[in-house]
Amino acid sequence: xxxxGMHDQTGNDAEASVARLVRLAGVRPAPSSAIEQSVxxxxxxxxxxxxxxxxxxxxxxxxxxxxLAALILGLAWVAxxxxxxxxxxxVATLVGTRGPVQVLPTSANRLVRTGDELVSGTRIDTRSxxxxxxxxxxxxxxxxPQTLLELTDPQHVRLLHxxxxxxxxxRIGSDRELIVTTEFGTIEHRGTQYQVEVQSxxxxxxxxxxxxxxxxxxxxxxxxxxxxxxRVAGPSAITREAVRPYEDRWRWISEFVPEFSIDGRPLxxxxxxxxxxxxxRLMFVxxxxxxxxxRTILSGSISGLSPQQALEAVLATTSFRFDISxxxxxxxxxxxxxxxxxxxxxxxxxxxxxxx
Amino acid sequence: xxxxxxxxxxxLLLGDEAAFRAFFxxxxxxxxxxxxxxxxxxxEVARDAVQSALTRAVAKLHQYRGEASLxxxxxxxxxxxxxxxxxxxxxxxxxxxxxxxxEDEPEVRASLESxxxxxxxxxxxxxxxxxxxxxxxxxxxxLPHRYxxxxxxKYLEDLPVEAIAERLGVTAIAVQSLLARARLxxxxxxxxxxxxxESTDWRRPDTLAGGTR
Numbered sequence: 001x002x003x004x005g006m007h008d009q010t011g012n013d014a015e016a017s018v019a020r021l022v023r024l025a026g027v028r029p030a031p032s033s034a035i036e037q038s039v040x041x042x043x044x045x046x047x048x049x050x051x052x053x054x055x056x057x058x059x060x061x062x063x064x065x066x067x068l069a070a071l072i073l074g075l076a077w078v079a080x081x082x083x084x085x086x087x088x089x090x091v092a093t094l095v096g097t098r099g100p101v102q103v104l105p106t107s108a109n110r111l112v113r114t115g116d117e118l119v120s121g122t123r124i125d126t127r128s129x130x131x132x133x134x135x136x137x138x139x140x141x142x143x144x145p146q147t148l149l150e151l152t153d154p155q156h157v158r159l160l161h162x163x164x165x166x167x168x169x170x171r172i173g174s175d176r177e178l179i180v181t182t183e184f185g186t187i188e189h190r191g192t193q194y195q196v197e198v199q200s201x202x203x204x205x206x207x208x209x210x211x212x213x214x215x216x217x218x219x220x221x222x223x224x225x226x227x228x229x230x231r232v233a234g235p236s237a238i239t240r241e242a243v244r245p246y247e248d249r250w251r252w253i254s255e256f257v258p259e260f261s262i263d264g265r266p267l268x269x270x271x272x273x274x275x276x277x278x279x280x281r282l283m284f285v286x287x288x289x290x291x292x293x294x295r296t297i298l299s300g301s302i303s304g305l306s307p308q309q310a311l312e313a314v315l316a317t318t319s320f321r322f323d324i325s326x327x328x329x330x331x332x333x334x335x336x337x338x339x340x341x342x343x344x345x346x347x348x349x350x351x352x353x354x355x356x
Numbered sequence: 357x358x359x360x361x362x363x364x365x366x367x368l369l370l371g372d373e374a375a376f377r378a379f380f381x382x383x384x385x386x387x388x389x390x391x392x393x394x395x396x397x398x399x400e401v402a403r404d405a406v407q408s409a410l411t412r413a414v415a416k417l418h419q420y421r422g423e424a425s426l427x428x429x430x431x432x433x434x435x436x437x438x439x440x441x442x443x444x445x446x447x448x449x450x451x452x453x454x455x456x457x458x459e460d461e462p463e464v465r466a467s468l469e470s471x472x473x474x475x476x477x478x479x480x481x482x483x484x485x486x487x488x489x490x491x492x493x494x495x496x497x498x499l500p501h502r503y504x505x506x507x508x509x510k511y512l513e514d515l516p517v518e519a520i521a522e523r524l525g526v527t528a529i530a531v532q533s534l535l536a537r538a539r540l541x542x543x544x545x546x547x548x549x550x551x552x553x554e555s556t557d558w559r560r561p562d563t564l565a566g567g568t569r
Contacts, residue, residue, distance in 0.1 A: 018539045021546070022511040024485065025492035031388045035399065039388075039407040040380055046411045051371035214404055219415045220440070221408030223401075 090117040091154045092134045099130035122151045131256040139168045139178045165195045184232045185217030203233040207243045245279030246328045267296040277307045285333040362422030386497040409434035495545035503538035
């Protein structure tokens with residue numbers, strides 16, 4: 001059914017109709033500049049890669065040859081100019097290491113120290129049994145054994161082999177924070193905790209513990225949400241699976257945790273840290289227990305302890321007890337008799353007070 | 357044959373920087389709105405889908421022959437991306453919801469006819485106006501960029517023909533000609549969008565919330 005249509009109208013009526021419709025609809029909504037920049041970057045990368053195809057080379061051989069010559073001259077000029085310039089910008093800080101970790105080439109192959117500042121182009125090799133913790137902007141990245149990582153800038157790294165775990169702290173929205181490039185694709189960090197594993201020539205595995213990661217591979221953009229793992233072994237070999245936040249694949253992370261200071265902080269904050277590090281859900285048996293944990297102020301240090309060792313040591317100095325027998329949960333309750341057990345780890349350096 | 361679009365594709369394939377800037381500036385916002393309507397206004401999902409669609413479009417550009425407009429061709433790729441997205445996870449399926457099922461028909465007319473505007477069943481004037489706006493915006497997005505631009509300059513920015521001519525770098529006569537063609541194309545597009553538009557008494561400003569300028 002059609003009412004008397006626009007085509008039946010005379011010129012002035014028709015123009016008035018068009019004008020009225022356009023005005024009623026108003027300005028077309030535009031995407032935000034953040035979204036535009038994000039999409040543009042990805043599309044432009046693809047476009048530039050596309051324009052490097054041999055077909056294009058044949059079509060513009062003369063032009064490209066001239067451009068290449070100019071580029072070589074330009075690079076030579078830049079190289080000469082850079083010889084007298086300041087060193088490249090610092091893009092990361094080495095927060096911690098365990099075992100043999102080598103940084104190439106800026107430290108002349110020496111073993112590195114905590115606190116070293118790393119520049120663009122640096123490669124970090126954790127060798128057979130090392131591990132490293134980096135600060136890349138606001139993201140903390142942990143590297144497992146047998147990992148080779150190249151730093152591009154604070155937002156870009158290239159994982160050539162091994163395991164990388166990225167954590168940006170508490171949920172902070174969807175801004176892009178770290179882009180990990182691998183031979184199988186690119187991972188954009190849009191959440192807080194995720195892990196990338198690359199076995200060169202075989203597969204890439206991305207799993208998300210909290211938040212979200214966006215994986216670009218073979219022209220596809222795939223969202224990986226918390227509780228999911230994505231395996232990419234080739235253009236047509238992409239599989240997705242469920243991943244629990246506390247299962248064994250995350251275990252290596254707990255063996256190499258960033259320093260966490262408990263001194264002067266409430267017990268509840270420490271418990272939240274433990275839950276986050278181990279992928280567990282923090283549960284108090286009663287609201288009063290939570291309130292008591294928020295009032296209890298800790299002192300001392302858990303330096304050098306694993307999360308579980310720290311939990312045992314800290315709670316031994318308090319009136320609280322924990323239960324981690326249920327997978328994925330950390331249950332906190334009060335001791336019935338109010339007694340305090342001193343644990344076996346660093347108890348002498350720890351104390352807790354309840355101001356109330 | 358869409359010769360102008362085919363030439364743009366050729367320039368992109370040859371690595372023409374200006375062509376890429378023009379392509380992205382023109383196609384990204386239109387494609388974003390196209391996708392946004394199909395993902396229940398979820399900006400994050402829309403971003404991923406558009407990024408994936410445009411990346412794939414660029415990768416497959418050598419296959420574009422100009423049989424359809426470049427925008428329609430990009431929309432078709434975006435539809436495939438949305439279908440993939442829809443199939444991949446139950447969570448995303450829920451987020452995409454019925455809009456994907458309702459709107460993702462192969463033909464533009466069929467897709468936009470599925471937006472229901474029935475003044476008796478849906479007396480809410482605000483909602484009616486939003487639906488009308490969605491249809492008009494979709495029509496503008498499907499028009500060639502210069503058509504949509506000249507209509508917006510004329511009727512949204514209320515610029516006289518001379519000012520539009522200056523803005524576009526053409527003569528006033530050329531603007532009048534362009535406006536005439538743009539109005540025709542717009543009316544054709546709106547007609548193609550289905551009866552939903554015509555069943556709305558859009559000629560009476562008092563029937564729509566907010567009135568007119």
